[in-house]
Amino acid sequence: MDIRQIRYFVAVAEERNIGRAAKRLFISQPPLTRQIQQLEDELQVKLFERTAKGVELTSAGLLFLNESRNILSLIEQAKERTKRAGKGQLGRLDVAIFGSGILNTIPDILKRFKTAYPGVNIVLHQMSKAEQIEALRQKRISVGFNRLLAPLPDIDSTMILQDKLMVAVRDDHPLATKPLINLKELDNEPIVVFPKGARPNFVDLVSRVFQEAGVTMNITQTVVDAVTSIALVSRGFGFCLIPSSASVLQLPGVKYIPLGGLPDNATVDLSCIYLKDDHSPLLSAFLAVVHEYKSQLNHHA
Amino acid sequence: MDIRQIRYFVAVAEERNIGRAAKRLFISQPPLTRQIQQLEDELQVKLFERTAKGVELTSAGLLFLNESRNILSLIEQAKERTKRAGKGQLGRLDVAIFGSGILNTIPDILKRFKTAYPGVNIVLHQMSKAEQIEALRQKRISVGFNRLLAPLPDIDSTMILQDKLMVAVRDDHPLATKPLINLKELDNEPIVVFPKGARPNFVDLVSRVFQEAGVTMNITQTVVDAVTSIALVSRGFGFCLIPSSASVLQLPGVKYIPLGGLPDNATVDLSCIYLKDDHSPLLSAFLAVVHEYKSQLNHHA
DNA sequence: ACTTAATAATACCTTAAAGGTATCAATTGG
DNA sequence: CCAATTGATACCTTTAAGGTATTATTAAGT
Structure with a gap:
């Protein structure tokens, strides 16, 4: 069985006519006939009664038509959702924040991100600096916010602002x-x-x-x-x-x-940190929002 | 996209290793690599991160893995259910009965059928002889029970018993x-x-x-x-x-x-009637039960 | 009753794509 | 630094999907 065969079957079932369905599918009639035959062979079921005007669904065919439509729509949804997940528009982002860091900057950034990527579920974690680094390495979080970070070989950081x-x-x-x-x-x-x-x-x-x-x-x-x-x-x-x-x-x-x-x-910086080799689209999307926020800060200053 | 590709993807995701997945799929490694690449190209998403020990799912890949398992199981169910429908083990059978015909024979037959084909939903309709014939032709029912039937070109009948x-x-x-x-x-x-x-x-x-x-x-x-x-x-x-x-x-x-x-x-017969060109497996299954019932009647007599 | 038009099915060929073999490149562990 | 293991690439073989021409069957029209 093949998605193509399912598509072909639905077309034939809807057109009630193999030749017409073939036109709709931009193929010629004989291969379509063959695909339908193969499908029937595999399922060991007659899906259509052949009549003079075309074909009509058997009861098993009708059942399979409903199932087929479900399958095709599930596949379409899966493709769509996976694409969106790949663009960072869907998923879950675990973010670590520290005690007093939640006063203004971090909520502003999170709000921007939530507006730009409403499909992403942001989960916040209160963590100290050391906990953030450990959590990043164990991939329990993807981003952490903190100050005064010492450089580390496996962790990158982006400075957001410097406080006087x-x-x-x-x-x-x-x-x-x-x-x-x-x-x-x-x-x-x-x-x-x-x-x-x-x-x-x-x-x-x-x-x-x-x-x-x-x-x-x-x-x-x-x-x-x-x-x-x-x-x-x-x-x-x-x-x-x-x-x-x-x-x-x-x-x-x-x-x-x-x-x-x-x-x-x-001055004391506020930075966000992340794994150097995390190339997930969600992180990229988040960092893009951070950069945008930062450049707007500089613009105002 | 192709069901084959989805199966391959699931295998690779489960084995976390393309070569091992290829063995499990009884193909060699290069074509499997290629199919995964094609899938990623089509979805415009990296589904796996390639590591030294094998591959590991990205978050988009993880999402697609769940979707894929749903798709595959839905397809399996569809095949199974369609096969069963083709054997007459699943579906709906509309049966017409007449006023006093429900006294013993018909309920016995229906009960036998229901036991042999528990997946079939039997729907009963009270109908006179003329109504049954019209309903058969319009396919609102598949079988009717009645007596003293005049032969008709498009309708077949099976005599069940003859009452004195x-x-x-x-x-x-x-x-x-x-x-x-x-x-x-x-x-x-x-x-x-x-x-x-x-x-x-x-x-x-x-x-x-x-x-x-x-x-x-x-x-x-x-x-x-x-x-x-x-x-x-x-x-x-x-x-x-x-x-x-x-x-x-x-x-x-x-x-x-x-x-x-x-x-x-x-004598007055009790017969069941059905469309001559109805080859649905449900009807065949039902008529088989009727014949079995009939032969047991003769055996006792 | 015969012809015509339309349908699905069959036979045979072409082409696209999936699979295989050999090999390479990159990474890890000793 | 070498051996082993991984996925990727190049190139060939084979399978099967698609196309053209044709046939068989049936319904409708004359």
Whole structure:
């Protein structure tokens, strides 16, 4: 049995006439007759009664006609869906995000992707940097978002943006009224830092900046992420430094003030990471959306 | 696209190795490689990633694998069901029966058929003789049961049995005590006859028998069928003649007594009728059951 | 009753494509 | 670095699908 034979059978059944069906199929009548005969031989069933005006379906033929239409439509659907999956328009994309990374940029990107590829099911996973890398290697996820990534041989990354540093202080703090805070003004001031976990880290960046400026750090707490850190600031644990994009988070009594007097490399990146040899169309589609987002960011700047 | 290609694809997906799949398919490796390439070209999708140990499915390939298994199983089912339909083991058989014909023989035959062909859906239709013939020609039914059929060019019939005549009388009737009633004893007795409708009829047979014996018929009522006729007898409308197989019907006060002194041709047949050029396997299967039933009847007699 | 027109079936040939053999290229493991 | 294993390629053989010409059969029209 052959898909061709099924198509031919349907044509003959619909035309009720082999010659006419042959025209519709753009072949001549004899081979069509032969294909129908072969089909009947294989099924050991007469599918048509031959009459003077043409042919008419037997009851077995009628049953097979229904089945044939189902088969053909299932095949068409399979082709269509597979093509779409190949273009990244269909499937499932597992994405890892980190604690405070979900504040604005990542949701924006995910929303764009969801709009452009509505057939793709996005599954989010909260993961630390180390977990993301392990999950990528085990293919439990296809993309991860993170900051300050050390280069790895099997993992590629795309930088999305670079955040300047901002100071989060309580509004009763002496520095809270200033439009810009210079790093030196934070000398020995109580600071909350984050995150805990794999290096290099946002803490490392902050430490380096303080050290290079010859300013003393007075760490009161080390917490897991930016959200916790800002929460502590709002409860009077001192100030903290954050990547500027985290400043969309509003907590009572917390003010965000730009940090001045810094070298150009005092920024923290947001990047997405993925396996170097993952050539899946879904990932390509996702990275395309990321690039588009990035170029629009630069355009505005 | 081709069923062969789908089968090949499934084999490769399952073996995760083209050479091994080729062995399983009893072909050599190069043509299998080529068929997979052709499939990928047609779908414009990479179905497999080629690795050193073999191949592994892409996500599009995984989707297509599921679809392929559905397709193959649907095709297998279609073949199987069509074959069964061709052997008369599957389908629908529309059968016409007449008023009093449902008393014993017909249900017996139908039950046998239903046991032998459980996949066939039997649909019963109450129809008079004329309706049955019209319905056969329009193919609304495939078989009809009836009596006393005139030969027709396009319709064949199979005689199932020949009923002798019996007298139905009320138990307070003077003849009710006799073990056998002679036709002459019914001279001028009030008689109920049936059926109304197309000739030749059971009435015609009864009339002929009376006429040939020189006995006068005193018709009080003409009713639609045997059941009604016997009901009238039980209410004192006189006697009636019935085919002996109708004597299974018990009504209060009605006795059935054999009728004697008749010519050999004073019998009424039960036959089934069908289109001469209906070669459907369902009909053949049904007629085979009828023949088997008939031969067992003769064996007992 | 004969002829004509239309149908599916058959015979025979051509052509396209599936399958086979030999070989190559690439990768992995020792 | 070599041997082994993998999929890919080149080229040939064979199978089977498609085409042309024709026949057999049946229905309709004269």
